[in-house]
Amino acid sequence: MAKQDDKNKTRDRSFEGTLAFERPILEMEHKIQELKSLAESTHLNLNGEVTALEERLRKVTSQVYDRLTPWERVNVARHPDRPVTSDYLTRMLDDFVELHGDRLFADDPAIVTGFGMLDGRRLMLVGHRKGKSVKERLLCNFGCAHPEGYRKALEKMRLAERLGIPILCLINTPGAYPGIGAEERGQARAIAYNIREMFGLRVPILALVIGEGGSGGALGIGIGDRVGILEHAYYSVISPEGCAAILWKSGDKAPEAAEALKLTAGDLKSLGVVDDVLPEPLGGAHRNPEETLATVREWVLEGLDSLSGMAPEELMERRFRKFREMGEVEQGEGHPVEA
Amino acid sequence: MIGPFRGGSRGERGTMAWTRFGKKKDMPGGLWIKCEACGNMIFRKDFPGSKVCPECGHHFPLGAEARLRMTLDEGSFEEFWADMRTIDRLGFVDRAPYKEKIEKTIKKAGRNEAIVTGIGAIAGMPLAIGVMDFQFLGGSMGVVVGEKVARLVELARERSLPLVIFCASGGARMHEGALSLMQMAKSCATLKRFQDGGGFYVSVLTNPTTGGVTASFATVADVILAEPGALIGFAGPRVIKTTLKQDLPKGFQKAEFLLEKGQIDRIVPRDRMRPELARLIAYATGRDPLPLKEITGDPGGEVQAG
Ligand SMILES: [Zn+2]
Numbered sequence: 003m004a005k006q007d008d009k010n011k012t013r014d015r016s017f018e019g020t021l022a023f024e025r026p027i028l029e030m031e032h033k034i035q036e037l038k039s040l041a042e043s044t045h046l047n048l049n050g051e052v053t054a055l056e057e058r059l060r061k062v063t064s065q066v067y068d069r070l071t072p073w074e075r076v077n078v079a080r081h082p083d084r085p086v087t088s089d090y091l092t093r094m095l096d097d098f099v100e101l102h103g104d105r106l107f108a109d110d111p112a113i114v115t116g117f118g119m120l121d122g123r124r125l126m127l128v129g130h131r132k133g134k135s136v137k138e139r140l141l142c143n144f145g146c147a148h149p150e151g152y153r154k155a156l157e158k159m160r161l162a163e164r165l166g167i168p169i170l171c172l173i174n175t176p177g178a179y180p181g182i183g184a185e186e187r188g189q190a191r192a193i194a195y196n197i198r199e200m201f202g203l204r205v206p207i208l209a210l211v212i213g214e215g216g217s218g219g220a221l222g223i224g225i226g227d228r229v230g231i232l233e234h235a236y237y238s239v240i241s242p243e244g245c246a247a248i249l250w251k252s253g254d255k256a257p258e259a260a261e262a263l264k265l266t267a268g269d270l271k272s273l274g275v276v277d278d279v280l281p282e283p284l285g286g287a288h289r290n291p292e293e294t295l296a297t298v299r300e301w302v303l304e305g306l307d308s309l310s311g312m313a314p315e316e317l318m319e320r321r322f323r324k325f326r327e328m329g330e331v332e333q334g335e336g337h338p339v340e341a
Numbered sequence: 342m343i344g345p346f347r348g349g350s351r352g353e354r355g356t357m358a359w360t361r362f363g364k365k366k367d368m369p370g371g372l373w374i375k376c377e378a379c380g381n382m383i384f385r386k387d388f389p390g391s392k393v394c395p396e397c398g399h400h401f402p403l404g405a406e407a408r409l410r411m412t413l414d415e416g417s418f419e420e421f422w423a424d425m426r427t428i429d430r431l432g433f434v435d436r437a438p439y440k441e442k443i444e445k446t447i448k449k450a451g452r453n454e455a456i457v458t459g460i461g462a463i464a465g466m467p468l469a470i471g472v473m474d475f476q477f478l479g480g481s482m483g484v485v486v487g488e489k490v491a492r493l494v495e496l497a498r499e500r501s502l503p504l505v506i507f508c509a510s511g512g513a514r515m516h517e518g519a520l521s522l523m524q525m526a527k528s529c530a531t532l533k534r535f536q537d538g539g540g541f542y543v544s545v546l547t548n549p550t551t552g553g554v555t556a557s558f559a560t561v562a563d564v565i566l567a568e569p570g571a572l573i574g575f576a577g578p579r580v581i582k583t584t585l586k587q588d589l590p591k592g593f594q595k596a597e598f599l600l601e602k603g604q605i606d607r608i609v610p611r612d613r614m615r616p617e618l619a620r621l622i623a624y625a626t627g628r629d630p631l632p633l634k635e636i637t638g639d640p641g642g643e644v645q646a647g
Contacts, residue, residue, distance in 0.1 A: 101461030178556075180584050185594055188604045189577035190555035198529035198561045202537065217513070218556040218575070220570070227611065239513045239522040244580075247434035248517060264431045264518045265417055275519045295596040325530050326491065328523040329484030 021077050023066055027285060063285040070234070072266050073257035076242055076279045078234040080212045084289035085295060086213065087114060087129035087172045094295040095120055098127065099270045101158055107187060110151030112179070113223070114144045115158040118170070121303055126162035128155045128223050129172030132213070145214070146179035149192035152222045156196050159203055168206040168306055171223040176241060178219030181289040193222035200225035201322060204314035208305045210298065211235045211276070212287075215265075227321050228305050232294070234286055237275065238265035274328060374644050377401075378570070390639035391611045400548060400611055405457040405474040407642035408507055412615055413461035413470070414634065420459040422492060423452065427485045431518050439516040439599065443478075450477050454485045455510070458493045460502065464619040464630035469497035471506040475549070476645060480510035480591035484556050485516040487524020490558055496530040497540055504535065504542040510558040511577075512552015524580045525557035532561055541625035543618065544594070546573045564621055565605040566614075569591045573605070 022030055034055050041048040070078065078084070090124030091098045091114070096259075102109040111131060117309040118127040132145035162169050164305075178189055200207065214239030231237060240248075244256035245263060263271070267279040280297050283290035309317065373382045388394075391411065392401040403411070424485050426447075433439040447453055455477035461470050471493050474482045490506070497504040513521040536542060542564035546555075549572035556575055559565075567573060574594040582589055582623035592598045599605045609617045616633055623630045 048451045085350060105357050151436070178575065182581065182585070182589065182593065184576050185576070185581070188602070191560040191604060193556040193575070194529060194558070194560045195523070197526055197557060198533045201530045201533040216462060218553055221522060222556075225526055237519055237522075239518055240515050245515050259435075262431070262433050262435060263515070270519055273518070273520055275523055322530050322534070325523060325526040328527060329487065329517070329520040330428055330430065331485050331488050332428050333424045 013025050021074070021081070023070070023074050025057065027066060030055065030062060034059065050153070060284065061113035063289075067285055071257065071261065072236075072269075073242060073260040075234050076214075076236050076256075076260050077287070078170050078286045079236050081286065081288045084213055085287055085291040086132045086134065086174060087226075088131060088134060089291060090120070090129070090172055090295060090298065091116075091127065093292075094299050095127070096122075097114060101161075102154070102159055104150045104154035106153055107150045110148045110154060112145055112147040112175070113151035113155055115154055119168075120299065123303075123306060124167045125302075125306070126158055126167050126169045126170070128169060130175040130220075130223070132174055143179055145175040147175065147219060147222075148179050148181075148184045149189050152178075152196050153193040154197055155223050159200070159207075161280050162179040165226060168179060168309065169203070169208070170302060171207065171209040171226060173209060173211045173215050173220045173224055173237075174213035174235075175216045175219045176214050177220075178222065179187040185194070190218075193218045196222045196269050197225055201318065201325075204318065206306065206309035206317060207321070208302060208309075210280075210301070211237050212298070216241060225321065225325065227309055227317055227324075228278065229276045230280055230305075231270060231276045231302055232280050232287060232298075233267050233282040235267060236260075237270055238263050250290075356467065376525050388644060392639070392642070392644055393611050398569060398610070400561065400570060402475050402509070402548065402645045403611070403640075404476065404645070405452070405472040407640035408472045409461070409470070410640040411611070411636055412505075412618065413463060414465065415636065417462040418459055418470075419461070420457060420472035421496070422458060422489050424454045425485050425489060427483050427517065429516075430484075430520060431516065433516040433518070435516075442516075446478055446611075450474070452477070454489065455480045455482070456486045456489050458489045460496070460500075463615060464620075464633045465623060466619070466626065466628050466630055467500075467502055468594060468622060469493050469500070469502045469504045471504075473507060473509045473554070475509040475511075475547075477538035479512075480508075480554070480578075481512060481521075482510060482524050483514035483521050484524060484555075486514075487521070487527045490524075492530070492532045494535045494540075494542075497542075498531075498535040498538060503625055504540060505618060505622075506542075506558065506562075507545045507547060508550045508554055509547045510550055510552065510554035510559075518556065522553065525553050528558040528560060532558060533616075536561075536563065538587045541622070543621055545609075545614070547571050549573070551575065551577050560604075563606075566607050566609050566617070567599065567605050568614075569596060569608055569610055571596045573599050 037048055037052055060296040095118040097119040102139045112316050114131045115128050118125050130145045131143040133139040207226045209224050209229045211231040213235050242256040242260035243253050245259040247253050270276045271279050287294040374388050376394040379397035381396040389640050392403050429440045437457045456471050456473045542562045544559050546567040551574050556615045572594055596608050619630045
């Protein structure tokens with residue numbers, strides 16, 4: 003009995019920090035792994051059993067992922083193994099030259115910018131950086147950018163404009179950093195200025211939410227001619243926790259808030275906030291990063307194709323219209339200007 | 342006892358004077374007003390229409406109507422899009438349905454949204470003007486606020502008018518989800534065209550201006566004014582305090598702090614706002630202002646807790 007308890011304890015520890023709804027999937031993955039090593043060490047042929055279990059795993063995974071609640075999706079979007087901007091830089095782009103300087107105050111590691119090459123095409127990459135290791139995550143403030151990050155982003159986007167290079171923005175932030183220095187240096191203005199100026203950039207802009215689309219901090223690099231979102235990513239006016247704390251007066255109500263905010267990819271598509279929803283591999287992007295990167299690569303190439311033929315005036319007019327028309331109102335007739 | 346008197350030390354509750362003249366809740370109807378900044382009790386009749394504490398100069402919140410009356414030439418205001426209303430696109434429900442909340446708010450406020458927009462004149466110079474009202478769901482920006490701001494900017498552009506927006510907001514409205522967030526983009530998109538085309542835009546930041554409004558149309562103005570002591574920021578002080586787990590510097594995120602940090606252009610007391618705006622518009626447009634007429638009468642509205 004004692005031995006059994008110990009074994010359970012080990013198993014519990016190996017699932018620490020994982021998502022509760024993923025447990026049945028992880029347990030089955032674990033079992034398959036055990037079976038495979040058993041086959042190896044004993045030279046038994048267990049192929050039949052393994053295949054059957056793998057089939058069962060696919061079924062369970064799709065059952066779990068077909069029924070994800072909005073709050074569960076938020077947690078998938080935050081999964082530590084989910085591909086982040088640095089994965090796209092190193093494994094999706096064929097080449098990348100980072101450019102660090104905002105020319106004003108400091109290099110903000112929470113936003114990375116630089117020249118990238120994709121299938122023989124040049125682009126300017128601008129992305130939130132969350133970091134992979136614990137140390138990196140701390141350094142990047144978990145993807146929460148300071149004003150200098152937004153100013154660096156605009157500086158490089160303007161460089162891209164001068165050179166006639168299209169821009170790819172990868173959005174993945176819980177929100178802009180709430181701190182003393184950030185406020186002193188005009189966090190709000192930095193975001194607002196980016197938003198306004200992005201409407202005047204004469205080159206194509208693709209914006210993709212790859213994980214968390216946290217409010218103004220996301221929108222600060224989010225004005226795209228095409229705006230996409232990965233299937234399990236979210237984009238929201240406020241974090242579910244923040245919303246729950248204010249409207250429900252309880253942080254525990256985050257799942258309810260996530261539901262009410264309509265922050266999932268599908269909801270955003272039907273609200274007209276995003277143009278494209280990019281499918282993720284079965285069981286989420288973290289289960290198969292390579293497939294995720296391939297999907298995004300296709301989307302970027304297709305987007306560049308569709309936008310590259312447009313004159314700058316046409317691009318900017320379409321970009322303006324798209325955001326100008328977001329959200330409907332009741333009445334408001336008799337207005338003296340045509341909207 | 343007539344006139345202002347000391348009502349105990351700053352922020353102290355339960356003093357004699359406090360209990361004698363009722364609780365804060367009862368304040369609007371009471372004979373006395375306790376200043377939330379200096380703690381003085383002020384005889385209601387002695388409280389000026391500008392809602393500025395005569396003892397310490399604290400600027401109490403000002404309703405949109407009173408603001409318009411204090412700012413514009415008498416009888417010059419024409420409101421547009423007053424009937425515009427939100428549609429509850431998300432079907433948002435927290436502890437109560439958003440639909441009910443907004444109905445109640447409309448009834449109480451006597452207006453449909455958190456901003457009043459239209460045209461008016463200062464010193465005979467016409468302008469497009471928007472005034473936000475913090476009393477309407479915390480001056481939050483949903484689709485209607487975004488749309489009204491966008492139309493106001495387009496109106497100013499079409500008629501070549503200077504634009505003035507008085508801001509007061511807790512940020513984007515959660516009940517309209519990502520659509521509220523996108524109003525930041527919408528307002529900035531119209532401003533880009535207006536300002537690039539030579540338009541002149543003054544924003545006036547009043548207490549408080551935070552969140553999505555600060556991170557959009559409020560801070561991309563050509564001239565940014567603020568009322569004394571106004572709280573202005575991206576994140577609210579409570580959020581920052583919780584994140585950093587430390588006390589915030591004195592005066593942090595107040596108008597005076599932002600002026601020192603180079604984030605705003607001028608701090609203008611409420612009583613001086615009308616002539617200041619007249620001067621700025623005259624400079625920007627090259628027009629000759631008519632002599633400013635004194636605004637007569639009380640601008641109205643109740644003193645509100647900030
Ligand atoms: Zn006072």
